[in-house]
Amino acid sequence: MKKIFLLLSVISYFNLSISAQDQTINGNLFLSSNSNGGLRIGKKGDMGNLNVPLGAVASELNIDFSGYRDIDPDFIAARISCLRFNTWLNNNPLMQNSGLAFYTNPNSGVGISERMRITPEGNIGIGTTNPSAKLDVDGTIEGKGLFLNYSSNEGWMRSYLQYQGNSLIIGNPVGYPHNCNIDILPGGVSAQTLTSWLNMYIATGVQQYTKKIQIHTAGDSFFNGGNVGIGTSTPQAKLDVKGKIFAEEVEIKVSSGADFVFEPSYNLKPLAEVEAFVKERKHLPEIPSEKEMIEKGVNVNEMQIKLLQKIEELTLYVIDQDKQIKELKKQLEEQGDKK
Secondary structure, eight states: HHHHHHHHHHHHHHHHHHHHSOOOOOOOOOOOOOHHHHHHHOSSTTSOOOOOOOOOOSSSSEEEEEETTBBBBOOEEEEEEEEEEOOOOTTTTOOOEEEEEEEOOTTTOSOOOOEEEOOSSOOOEEEEEOOOOOEESSSSSOEEEEEEEOTTTTTTTTTEEEETEEEEEEEOOOOOOOOOOOOOOOBBBTBBOOEEEEEEEEETTTEEEEEEEEETSOOEEEEEOOOOOESSSSSSSSEEESSOOOSSSOOOOOOOSSGGGGTTTHHHHHHHHHHHHHHHSSSSSOOOOOOHHHHOOHHHHHHHHHHHHHHHHHHHHHHHHHHHHHHHHHHHHHHHHOO
């Protein structure tokens, strides 16, 4: 019992001594509590007005978290470091900038490495010790979405990036009654014109890509593969346009013409046969009917060749008619001379 009172007396004296004056303890000081208790550094009930300086290095203050490993039973597992920068503010050497750095120790590592930093300007850097923005990440970021505000004074200009399934969605959040725009703007320098590109690829293998769509503001643009529809969601051809097309010039490549009409072996139908065909069918031979054009459309390439063929046939008919007229005129003149 005497030993117990003696131990309590020592503990009480130790607590009173620490509370009454500064204490310096050589070696390690271990403070622990059970699962039902807690540990506070500072005045009881204090809300944080008392500062507890940690560390003794001139340039930084550290809070270290120790771990255990067979080869190093007292290694540092992680660290929070208060950085102090000897930058004079307003020519006052007593005013210093300060920031925070966070360190971790990888499983296979020997020493700690800085993972994140908060600069005196309020910039946060992850993977970099010199962040140049409010959040500067040197590495890959994963997330379900990203909201972007133009400024705090114009909160309505809010857009988001979100990945759903196989789609990257760019737009405004639900409930924002504003239009969405996407602008691709080059930075711009003096005495030089900069352009913008938009390329889309398909993957044909591991790191094997084929460009299918290219849009270039000052170069070649193309759609390589598939059908393109304008005014329709079900294009039936390489370019399917539902509506009018205005152009100053249209060039169509052809593989054949209608010059075969002028070959001696060409069988030019007699006009009487053409007349009978027209009376019965109500359209020229080898030319689609009106009903067929409406139902199936008109192949401009083929129709141009067919129309050229009919013009050349008409030319042959005119030449033949001219010969007949001249022959009749000659005969009339000969009969007149005989009188």
